[in-house]
Amino acid sequence: MTAQITARPTRPDGKAAGRSRLVPGLLMVPPLLLFGALVLAVALFVYRAFAPGVTGESGVVEAIGAGALDSFYWAAMLRTVLVSLGAAILSCLISLLVASALVMVDRRAVTAATMALLFSPLVVSMAVRGYGWLLILDQPPVARSLDAAGSLLGFLGVTPGLLATVLVLAHAMMPITAFPLIGRMREIHGLQVNRAARDLGAGAARVFLRVTVPLAAPTALRVGGLAFGLAMGAFGIPAIIGRGRVQVVSELVYQNLLAVDWPTAFVRLAVLLLVTAVVVTPMFALAKRLGLRTAPRREKAA
Amino acid sequence: MSTSPEALRTGPREGRAKPQGVTLRGLRKTYGTAVAVGGVDLDIEAGRFAAILGPSGCGKSTVLGMIGGFVEPTGGDILIGGRPVVGVPPERRPTAMVFQTLALFPHLTVAGNVAFGLRVRGVRKGAAAERTRELLDLVQLGPLAERRVSELSGGQQQRVAIARALAVEPAVLLLDEPLSALDAQLRKQMQIELRSIQQRTATTFVYVTHDQQEAMSMADQIVVMREGAVEQSGSPMDIYTRPRTEFVARFLGDANVVSATSGQGRSVPIVRWLRAEVPTAGDRWAIRPEAVILTGDPEDTAPIRGTVTRVTYYGATMRYEVEVGLAEPFVVTVPGEHRPWPVDAVVGVGLDPRRVVALQGGPA
Ligand SMILES: Nc1ncnc2c1ncn2[C@@H]1O[C@H](COP(=O)(O)OP(=O)(O)OP(=O)(O)O)[C@@H](O)[C@H]1O
Numbered sequence: 032m033t034a035q036i037t038a039r040p041t042r043p044d045g046k047a048a049g050r051s052r053l054v055p056g057l058l059m060v061p062p063l064l065l066f067g068a069l070v071l072a073v074a075l076f077v078y079r080a081f082a083p084g085v086t087g088e089s090g091v092v093e094a095i096g097a098g099a100l101d102s103f104y105w106a107a108m109l110r111t112v113l114v115s116l117g118a119a120i121l122s123c124l125i126s127l128l129v130a131s132a133l134v135m136v137d138r139r140a141v142t143a144a145t146m147a148l149l150f151s152p153l154v155v156s157m158a159v160r161g162y163g164w165l166l167i168l169d170q171p172p173v174a175r176s177l178d179a180a181g182s183l184l185g186f187l188g189v190t191p192g193l194l195a196t197v198l199v200l201a202h203a204m205m206p207i208t209a210f211p212l213i214g215r216m217r218e219i220h221g222l223q224v225n226r227a228a229r230d231l232g233a234g235a236a237r238v239f240l241r242v243t244v245p246l247a248a249p250t251a252l253r254v255g256g257l258a259f260g261l262a263m264g265a266f267g268i269p270a271i272i273g274r275g276r277v278q279v280v281s282e283l284v285y286q287n288l289l290a291v292d293w294p295t296a297f298v299r300l301a302v303l304l305l306v307t308a309v310v311v312t313p314m315f316a317l318a319k320r321l322g323l324r325t326a327p328r329r330e331k332a333a
Numbered sequence: 334m335s336t337s338p339e340a341l342r343t344g345p346r347e348g349r350a351k352p353q354g355v356t357l358r359g360l361r362k363t364y365g366t367a368v369a370v371g372g373v374d375l376d377i378e379a380g381r382f383a384a385i386l387g388p389s390g391c392g393k394s395t396v397l398g399m400i401g402g403f404v405e406p407t408g409g410d411i412l413i414g415g416r417p418v419v420g421v422p423p424e425r426r427p428t429a430m431v432f433q434t435l436a437l438f439p440h441l442t443v444a445g446n447v448a449f450g451l452r453v454r455g456v457r458k459g460a461a462a463e464r465t466r467e468l469l470d471l472v473q474l475g476p477l478a479e480r481r482v483s484e485l486s487g488g489q490q491q492r493v494a495i496a497r498a499l500a501v502e503p504a505v506l507l508l509d510e511p512l513s514a515l516d517a518q519l520r521k522q523m524q525i526e527l528r529s530i531q532q533r534t535a536t537t538f539v540y541v542t543h544d545q546q547e548a549m550s551m552a553d554q555i556v557v558m559r560e561g562a563v564e565q566s567g568s569p570m571d572i573y574t575r576p577r578t579e580f581v582a583r584f585l586g587d588a589n590v591v592s593a594t595s596g597q598g599r600s601v602p603i604v605r606w607l608r609a610e611v612p613t614a615g616d617r618w619a620i621r622p623e624a625v626i627l628t629g630d631p632e633d634t635a636p637i638r639g640t641v642t643r644v645t646y647y648g649a650t651m652r653y654e655v656e657v658g659l660a661e662p663f664v665v666t667v668p669g670e671h672r673p674w675p676v677d678a679v680v681g682v683g684l685d686p687r688r689v690v691a692l693q694g695g696p697a
Pocket residue numbers: 364367368369370387388389390391392393394395396543
């Protein structure tokens with residue numbers, strides 16, 4: 032053993048170091064190729080979108096003129112935002128409650144089973160999940176409740192199909208929202224602040240609102256933002272669960288792409304990204320500000 | 334309850350909540366078959382500073398948790414101010430806890446932490462702010478009221494935790510090793526400060542520690558626990574000078590424990606002398622190292638003689654180990670300012686029967 036090691040001394044000329052960089056370099060080739068292909072595709076997409084159209088103007092300008100961003104589009108956008116916000120909030124809320132319960136129960140088997148359950152949306156195909164949900168949603172009591180809730184919120188443009196979409200999207204987002212929130216809740220529990228709050232006279236509800244929620248808020252905002260962003264691009268679940276009646280922006284873009292209408296697809300997608308950023312950026316900024324309040328302040332370098 | 338909003342609105346001097354005593358009767362806690370606390374009987378008088386002292390795992394935190402309402406007792410009773418509190422949730426007990434981890438609210442300022450208990454108990458904002466100011470002055474944190482707790486030193490955080498607990502004017506303040514995270518110097522300072530806060534607020538303190546020095550220097554009453562039971566309870570002087578068992582004698586300070594049943598037994602002169610002068614059923618005695626007088630050049634008639642085997646100089650004191658025919662060397666401390674006896678010197682060992690304690694029970 033020792034003889035082998037001493038027989039191969041590290042070279043002072045840095046050749047050994049050079050070789051050690053070669054392997055990671057090679058490992059980076061496939062992801063770089065993939066990334067390159069992606070950039071190329073986007074570039075091609077932009078090029079096609081901006082290329083002059085029939086009138087000789089840029090395709091994008093023509094598309095806007097032809098109604099790429101008409102009231103029909105904005106109605107779909109409103110629907111998309113509603114569905115995504117609903118799904119993100121619902122998913123975060125369920126995650127918070129589940130996390131609280133897990134911390135309270137504090138049983139390893141219960142935690143493991145719950146984690147597996149929360150993780151399941153990732154491993155079950157979306158189509159299978161979607162049709163499974165359709166079966167559940169078709170059960171008369173479920174369908175009746177959705178109808179009732181839909182007519183209650185009808186003035187907001189909410190339909191039973193839209194509510195069902197929110198529900199199923201929230202389920203799909205559980206792995207994203209639940210795991211970080213469970214971790215955060217464990218941290219909060221470890222701080223014993225809930226106990227301290229009880230001791231000082233706060234009942235369970237107050238402890239939740241005044242201690243748990245403020246301490247979990249930065250994490251909730253971050254995972255909520257992430258879930259919202261993903262939901263904004265979701266396409267399969269609204270199509271399946273909405274039974275074609277919950278048209279989201281991705282669906283419109285998909286149809287444009289099928290029709291090889293690059294400019295319209297581009298304009299609609301760009302606005303979708305813009306709206307997503309407009310909602311998510313303040314959420315992340317707020318999360319950062321709230322998080323700073325609880326983290327030790329870093330001394331600024333002199 | 335003693336901490337009604339009305340009571341809280343008054344200042345710390347006028348009309349404070351009265352401190353209340355704590356009584357434990359046959360208090361038990363088991364986890365499955367493991368006994369964490371096995372039948373504790375204890376009386377702590379109102380307004381006293383009681384220290385619960387014992388080695389790690391003896392059940393100190395469990396007892397405190399049961400008084401505070403965080404741990405459900407398996408059996409027995411807890412009376413606070415004469416009223417049974419078993420089954421009453423923590424938020425409705427007249428107690429407040431200073432946690433070992435402090436458990437400060439990281440999202441609130443120093444003032445926010447202190448005001449928390451007042452606000453959830455329905456004290457109006459203005460009154461709560463005023464009371465918070467008073468408490469922060471009491472713990473000398475007035476200028477730091479708007480700081481975040483993460484920006485404080487360990488000792489300052491400690492004081493926030495104490496002020497926060499005192500804010501709700503508990504009849505009993507429970508403290509679980511609150512100074513264990515601090516360095517020695519700050520610890521000393523906080524011990525003095527805590528003691529003075531306790532006296533100024535006249536609150537009953539139940540203070541858990543495994544540091545005997547801390548317990549001795551702060552408490553009116555020391556409760557020594559061992560393996561889930563109270564071994565002895567009394568004033569610090571009482572416990573130090575009159576330990577009931579070998580465990581207590583050894584746990585609080587140094588002690589020479591002489592047993593007539595081990596070593597060479599009855600034939601040793603010191604055992605013969607103890608038998609004659611301080612009779613005990615248990616055949617076991619404790620003698621503090623400073624309660625022994627050494628004399629040089631003993632006559633042959635000196636009842637107990639020994640040979641110096643080790644000398645250690647501590648500045649203020651000198652520590653001798655003297656071989657007197659027992660299994661362990663006899664430890665003697667004398668004031669440091671004298672000409673020391675060298676190793677191998679033969680010395681007379683002088684004992685005062687009044688300063689020898691007859692122990693009960695078996696070995697520790
Ligand atoms: N939740 C629990 N489940 C099982 N056993 C427990 C639990 N809590 C405490 N115990 C056991 O009860 C005994 C007493 O614990 P406790 O925390 O009261 O000790 P302690 O005197 O406070 O010790 P330390 O000085 O180390 O804090 C220990 O043996 C411990 O292992």
